[in-house]
Amino acid sequence: MPRYKTKRKIKTKSSPDSGYDSGYESDGGTEYSPVEDIGVGGYAKARLFQSQTKKSVVVLNPVTLPGDFGEAILKQRFFQTVYPDKQSHLFSMRNKDYRLIVPYISHVPYEKLKVDTPEFQKLIFRSAIEALIDCHAKGIIMVDLKSDNIYYDSSTQKSYLIDGGSSALRGTSLDPLAFQKSSQEKVEEFKEDYSHIAPECWSVKPKQVLATSAMDVYSLGKLMEDILLEPDIEMRTLIDSCLKKDPGARPTLKGLLNSLDNCISEKENIISCLQIKY
Structure with a gap:
């Protein structure tokens, strides 16, 4: 069962982030940790996560809260359908926050x-x-x-x-x-x-x-x-x-x-x- 683990912290004016991420665990038990930010769009921020064996996934989370969960659902369906052999998981969190795991396309x-x-x-x-x-x-x-x-x-x-x-x-x-x-x-x-x-x-x-x-x-x-x-x-x-x-x-x-x-x-x-x- 895939899991996404976060540790919450209190919001402040200087740090509005809803929490910091400790990692993602795939179906097979492989653990992934954040490596770097790779892009920011109008609604979502993309970060590269890697395992110890250098397997990679991208984790998307909202730029601001509440996040556009409807868009996240469409993205998850898109990746899951177009790339059925790759991992794509959507985790719902409090305050309409989410984490969306999608394949890393490195081209x-x-x-x-x-x-x-x-x-x-x-x-x-x-x-x-x-x-x-x-x-x-x-x-x-x-x-x-x-x-x-x-x-x-x-x-x-x-x-x-x-x-x-x-x-x-x-x-x-x-x-x-x-x-x-x-x-x-x-x-x-x-x-x-x-x-x-x-x-x-x-x-x-x-x-x-x-x-x-x-x-x-x-x-x-x-x-x-x-x-x-x-x-x-x-x-x-x-x-x-x-x-x-x-x-x-x-x-x-x-x-x-x-x-x-x-x-x-x-x-x-x-x-x-x-x-x-x-």
Whole structure:
């Protein structure tokens, strides 16, 4: 039975932390201790924990209390579903505090990649598509894909999705607290502020929006638009197809993959013909 052990201390103005952590114990009895802070977001702080044998996990806890326990539940479901062979546990504490254990993804975030050659652009596009296909096959729609929540492993050319705080099961309602707004004016503001999220995700209360694969296709287009340096005409065409306002007009992920492979095959054939000619 996994356990999370904390020792409480009295809050003060100079030390508002709800306690300090003595460790996490996994299902198999392996004990993990805090090593270092690795990131802070709007709602959660991430820390690296390691065992004596250097096994690693990430522990998330709220930046402020009360924490957004609803978001933590979505993240835990996301990691548990997308990475079923990894550990993911959520521990509820007093005062709406929590500790969320998720896998440690040690690869490079897309935001730090230099995607400046046609070959690498096609490779990274394909890798992102494959990561989303795997995610969708497990029934999860990412919803807020962007350059800081997808990581790339150059040794395997494989990409890994992280976060999942806005994710939803395919065909179920998006989180109403996040995506339902009080007026159309508010909806338009959020569309502009979070332009990487598909515009159809936002709605005026109490209208519900169901999660679809097309939402992630839109975010994929925005992601490629952000990270690809001077994409060629073929790549620009694929990106534009992802960004169509009508979700039904966007390509499927498998359709994108086929189009990308066709681009690569055509270019290889041209190169081969030129080599034969000269």
